[in-house]
Each structure stands twice: as structure tokens, then as C-alpha cells.
Amino acid sequence: MPVDRAEKLHRLQHQSFDVLIIGGGITGAGIARELALRGLKVALVDKGDFAGGTSSRSTKLIHAGLRYLEGGRLGLVHESCRERRLLQKLAPHLVRPLPFLIPGYRGDRRPFWMIRAGLTLYDLLALGQNARRHQLCAPGELAEAEPCLKQEGLVGAARYWDCRMDDARLCLENILAAENLGAVCLNHVAVEGLIRRGSRIGAAAVRDLESGRQTEVAARMVVNAAGPWLDRVRRLAGLTAPSLRPTRGTHILVPRINRREEAFYLSSGRDDRLFFVIPWGEMSLIGTTDVDFDRSPDLVSPVPEDITYLIEESNRRLRDCRLRQQDVIAAFAGLRPLVRDGDGPASRVSREYRILQEIDGLLSVAGGKYTTYRALAARVGRLVCRHLGWHGKDGLSARVPLPGGAVGDxxxxxxxxxxxxxxxxxxxxxxxxxxxxxxxxxxxxxxxxxxxxxxxxxxxxxxxxxxxxxxxxxxxxxxxxxxxxxxxxxxxxxxxxxxxxxxxxxxxxxxxxxxxxxxxxxxxxxxxxxxxxxxxxxxxxxxxx
CATH class of the missing domain: 1.10.8.870 (Alpha-glycerophosphate oxidase, cap domain)
Known part of the structure; x- marks a missing residue:
């Protein structure tokens, strides 16, 4: 039998930790695994479930970020290509290749030559780590292969490969990996205060939301990986200047649109945003939106205008696909914890991460994306080890499979x-x-x-x-x-x-x-x-x- 919750709570109360991580999304889970692999004593708590926030409300893709090429973020794309390949090795049951089709139409803001050029650069940045190189498709081929694509004005399409994944379970397996290495990871435990030891943060007051019992967790360092709740945790330490610009991403699930195991990457006619139509069992997953959100992260949910946007833009590009509101089987929305940087459109805000060291003993991790969570965790691991004077072995997280990933072929x-x-x-x-x-x-x-x-x-x-x-x-x-x-x-x-x-x-x-x-x-x-x-x-x- 596994270690029960009562024993974990006992350890949380009576053990002194090297690091306490606040947040059990993919960032916190990845950091917990990274630090546990390095031999540190790690605790992690989340007021909800593991992956209960943004990390179970993603587009469910591990992708190198083709659209980031438009902003010239070549380093992010290269890093994402490398991490995508690694995750296929670490968790082959959860991260698997999927072809994507990008159609080009007359009058699009992104002409087809730009799509071709972007995919050529995409392949070059991958350095051979793509599942396959991109391919070009003539309109005649598409009429037979993908009859659900609108044909009027179609000048061609390009097919490339990224990966689909199970977001919540990928996060969970990082938690399980950390626990297998001795970490104490608890969901449904809220942090209610950060406690100073002299001039530094040295402990946190936490409450078990099931029993209502409060306890104090001692740690040499606290890592704030609370995602959209990051600034709320920072305020517990007296930091009031906001570091995030959260944006809401909404997705809908509808009856399966195309029968091939191939996703569409489509351009919106309303605002030139790119969005996906992804095969998901007997359904299609459509998303996402990118809308500024200034309310409490606890209140995020799909709104009618976001759902209407996804329906209308899908209907605009898909032939004989008259989606209606009643066709929506389910919908979900999450908040991207993007770093506050300027006042441009929400969709242009960088997905790159930032590590904030504002108070001794507290490190906050803002931004980032699913694909690069392991690279971010490795960087945090090096910083934490340097701060604590620990000489744990580096690079293990890129080589050791996740618990379900040790399957060979x-x-x-x-x-x-x-x-x-x-x-x-x-x-x-x-x-x-x-x-x-x-x-x-x-x-x-x-x-x-x-x-x-x-x-x-x-x-x-x-x-x-x-x-x-x-x-x-x-x-x-x-x-x-x-x-x-x-x-x-x-x-x-x-x-x-x-x-x-x-x-x-x-x-x-x-x-x-x-x-x-x-x-x-x-x-x-x-x-x-x-x-x-x-x-x-x-x-x-x-x-x-």
C-alpha cells in the first residue's frame, strides 16, 4: 500500500525540508521531480488537486510553437523542439506524434509562401528532432484527403508534426516521480502565510482543507510555482507589484469533425489568431482564445463570447461544418500565467518564463509553457542548489523516464x-x-x-x-x-x-x-x-x- 495521507501530513509538520514548493501544476511538479532527483528534501502543496488549474486546461499539445517564429523567438522554438523530443522518450505513453495541416487561402494575412518559409525554418531549428520534415499538399490532394476543409480560395497546405499529450496525467507522473524519490506531495492543502526567519522566508503556514488543521512547514527555501495565483502568494511575502498578465484560453469539444488522425491549424478571420482543431477520440478539441483576465483565478470559466468565437471561426474554415452552440459537448478555460511586459495584444505576450528572486528564501517562477517545463525545472534546480550550497547531480531529469514511461518500444x-x-x-x-x-x-x-x-x-x-x-x-x-x-x-x-x-x-x-x-x-x-x-x-x- 502507498504512504497514506495522514503519514504525509505528519511528515509535513515534523520534517524540515530543503525546499517547499507552492503549486502542483506542471511547473511545480516538474521542479519537485528535478530537486528530488538531485537528492534534496522536497515538499509540495497545492490548495486544489495536482494539475487542477491551468495544467489540465491546456490545448493538450507538446509543440515547438510554430507561431513564435513570427515574433522572432527562435531560441524558444529551438528549446521547445529539443524538449518535445525528450518528452517523447520520458513519457512515450502520454506524448505521441500527431500530424498538423496548415491550409493557405487567398487573402490571408499569412500568405502561403510565408507558411512554407516558416516550416522550413521550423525544421532547421529542430536539428533533426522532428518526427518528419514538413510536406506540401496541392489543393487537389486536399479535396480528397481532407474534404472537410473549405476549398474556395485554397492555394495549398503544409503538413508538419508536433505531439499530442494528456496534460493532467503528465503533471501527475511528475508528482509520482518526486514521491518515489522521497518528496512529500499533498493536494488540497492551502498556504495561508509565509513566515520570516530574520530577514528571510524560512517557513509557511499551511492548512489541510480536508481536516481544517493548520501547521507550519519549515524549509530553507520556498519556491512559488502557483501559476495564475503567483502574485497572490507573493503578496503573502509583502510583494505588491504585479508580475503577471493572465490571459484566458477557452477550448470546446464537439463531435468529431474529420476522421483522419490529423489536426488543423487554422487562421481566424476576425483577428488573425491561429487556433487548432484536434482529433480527440470521438470528438474534436477546438481552441484556444487569448483574452486578458483581471479577476480572481478562482473564477475563470468559459464565457459565451469565447465559445461563439471558436464556433464561428471553425465554421468559416471548415466545409459543411455548421457547428452550433448545442453541438458543444464540453468546454473549459484556463489562465496562462504570462509575465507582465508591455501593453500589446494578449496573443503577443511572450510565453517565455522568468525566475524572480525578490526576497531571500523565496523564488517565484512566472510564465512558461508546457513543452518547456522540464528545461525550466532544470534551471530552477541549478539555482536552488547554488543557493543552498548543494552539489546534486545535474541532467538526470533529461534521462530518467517518468514512472509510466519505462516501456522501451x-x-x-x-x-x-x-x-x-x-x-x-x-x-x-x-x-x-x-x-x-x-x-x-x-x-x-x-x-x-x-x-x-x-x-x-x-x-x-x-x-x-x-x-x-x-x-x-x-x-x-x-x-x-x-x-x-x-x-x-x-x-x-x-x-x-x-x-x-x-x-x-x-x-x-x-x-x-x-x-x-x-x-x-x-x-x-x-x-x-x-x-x-x-x-x-x-x-x-x-x-x-
Missing amino acids: FAEFRTRWTSRLQRLGLGPEQAAPLVDRYGARVTRLEELLLTDTGLCRPLADDSPLLTGEVVFAARFEAARTPGDILRRRTTRALEPGQGLADLEATCRLLAAELGVGPDTVEQWKTDYLSREICSLPTDTGETDR
Whole structure:
């Protein structure tokens, strides 16, 4: 059995740490793994779930940032290409190549020659680390290969390769990796104060949101990786000048638009922004918007105008695709914690990260993007080690696979384990997604399923989830609420029905695992409906191209 929450809380209270990390998104999780690999004593806390904020509300891509070439950010693109390749090796079950098609139309602000030139530079910056070099497609080819693309004014298209990923699980595996190395990582624990020891920050006051108990966590250094909440944490240390310019990115999920496993990278006619239409199982994921947001990060959610924008711009570029509001299966929005730098358009704000050392004992990490999280963590690791006088080994995070990533040839591993899981009575359509989700950790899932045949049953009628996955998430993946399971350990909250058919069974099983009473279960249900389910616009009028 894994270390239980009570023991983790005990260690948090009574152990002195080298570093306390505030924030369990991908930045904090990556830093926790990096520092634990270097041999430091690490604690991490998050007031919500791991990846509960921006890190589960991304476009779900590991990409080198083709559009960053327009701003001349060649260094960022080169770094992203390198990190994309590394992540395919560290987590091949979660990060996999996907082709993208960029169509060019007469009258576009970006003429087709510019697209061709950009992709040539993109390949050069990758230094052979792309899955393949880009290809050009004539309009005649596209009419047959991608009939859902609008043909009027089409002058050609270019195909290139980036990667899709499971954002929440990539974040979770960094947390699990850190814990395997001795780190103490706790979700649903809030930081309520930063405590000075003389002239420096030396501890934090934290509260376990489940029990209400408060404790003090001693650490030689505190790393603020709170994402959109970064400035809120900085204010606890008396720093009032804002460092962030948060922007809201909204995504929608609609019935599958194209049957090929190929994404579209399209240009908006309204503001020349680029957005994606990505195959996502039986759905298409469309996004994202880029809108300044000056309210509390706790209040971010999709708004009707963002959803309308994505529908209208998709209809403008896609033939016979008359998307309407009622076609939206789910929607989600997250905040990019971008560094405040000038007053230009939100979409032009740099995605590069910045490390702020404003008070002794406190280091804040602003900005960044998913693709380069490991490189950022490595840089923070070097700074922290230098500050603490620690000589831990560098470079391990680029070589040591994530817990589910130690699979060798993933295609062979997937075939072998899909077949093996079928011996438990699972169909291939049930077994293969388990291998994709857990990677090498599917061996531990199998051990659990073998203890009770009932764990192999569907969680609910017609549910793709197994009963055992709820138990596994509670025991081995720190899941504490139904939202943790249905939104981040799995993606049921984003699928048709938004996980409501699975909610009752999830609550029942989770309550048994955690030993909680009916009042907690009712609160879980209320929280799931208010926090994990998007209330979609009720307008059912058709939006034309």
C-alpha cells in the first residue's frame, strides 16, 4: 500500500525540508521531480488537486510553437523542439506524434509562401528532432484527403508534426516521480502565510482543507510555482507589484469533425489568431482564445463570447461544418500565467518564463509553457542548489523516464499489454486505453485487478472506466474527490454526459476508500457540479459561416 495521507501530513509538520514548493501544476511538479532527483528534501502543496488549474486546461499539445517564429523567438522554438523530443522518450505513453495541416487561402494575412518559409525554418531549428520534415499538399490532394476543409480560395497546405499529450496525467507522473524519490506531495492543502526567519522566508503556514488543521512547514527555501495565483502568494511575502498578465484560453469539444488522425491549424478571420482543431477520440478539441483576465483565478470559466468565437471561426474554415452552440459537448478555460511586459495584444505576450528572486528564501517562477517545463525545472534546480550550497547531480531529469514511461518500444509494449489485459475479460477497446493512460504503471493496475474480479466491471452502465480505476486512483494517485478522478485522472468530465453517469459510483467507491461519511459525499457532488461541469450556453440558434 502507498504512504497514506495522514503519514504525509505528519511528515509535513515534523520534517524540515530543503525546499517547499507552492503549486502542483506542471511547473511545480516538474521542479519537485528535478530537486528530488538531485537528492534534496522536497515538499509540495497545492490548495486544489495536482494539475487542477491551468495544467489540465491546456490545448493538450507538446509543440515547438510554430507561431513564435513570427515574433522572432527562435531560441524558444529551438528549446521547445529539443524538449518535445525528450518528452517523447520520458513519457512515450502520454506524448505521441500527431500530424498538423496548415491550409493557405487567398487573402490571408499569412500568405502561403510565408507558411512554407516558416516550416522550413521550423525544421532547421529542430536539428533533426522532428518526427518528419514538413510536406506540401496541392489543393487537389486536399479535396480528397481532407474534404472537410473549405476549398474556395485554397492555394495549398503544409503538413508538419508536433505531439499530442494528456496534460493532467503528465503533471501527475511528475508528482509520482518526486514521491518515489522521497518528496512529500499533498493536494488540497492551502498556504495561508509565509513566515520570516530574520530577514528571510524560512517557513509557511499551511492548512489541510480536508481536516481544517493548520501547521507550519519549515524549509530553507520556498519556491512559488502557483501559476495564475503567483502574485497572490507573493503578496503573502509583502510583494505588491504585479508580475503577471493572465490571459484566458477557452477550448470546446464537439463531435468529431474529420476522421483522419490529423489536426488543423487554422487562421481566424476576425483577428488573425491561429487556433487548432484536434482529433480527440470521438470528438474534436477546438481552441484556444487569448483574452486578458483581471479577476480572481478562482473564477475563470468559459464565457459565451469565447465559445461563439471558436464556433464561428471553425465554421468559416471548415466545409459543411455548421457547428452550433448545442453541438458543444464540453468546454473549459484556463489562465496562462504570462509575465507582465508591455501593453500589446494578449496573443503577443511572450510565453517565455522568468525566475524572480525578490526576497531571500523565496523564488517565484512566472510564465512558461508546457513543452518547456522540464528545461525550466532544470534551471530552477541549478539555482536552488547554488543557493543552498548543494552539489546534486545535474541532467538526470533529461534521462530518467517518468514512472509510466519505462516501456522501451511503446508500440510493442502497447500491443503486448493490450493482449495481456484481455485475459482479465476486458475487450481490446477497454484494454488499449488503460495502457495509454498508465504506461508501465499498468503492471500495478493489473496487480490490483487480479485481487477482485469485480474491479474489472464497468464503473457504470456503458462507462469506459473500470471500477478498479477509481480504487487505483484513490490508493496510488492521491485522488481525493470525484473531480480528481473524473476530470484529471481520467477525462470523463470532458466526454459526452460530462461524467454524470459515473458520479454516483465514483462517490460510493471513493467514500469507502477514504472512510468518509454522507455529508462529505454530498459536498463532493455539489462541488463536482459547480467546479468540474461547464454550464454551456443555452442558445441553440445556428451559427453560419
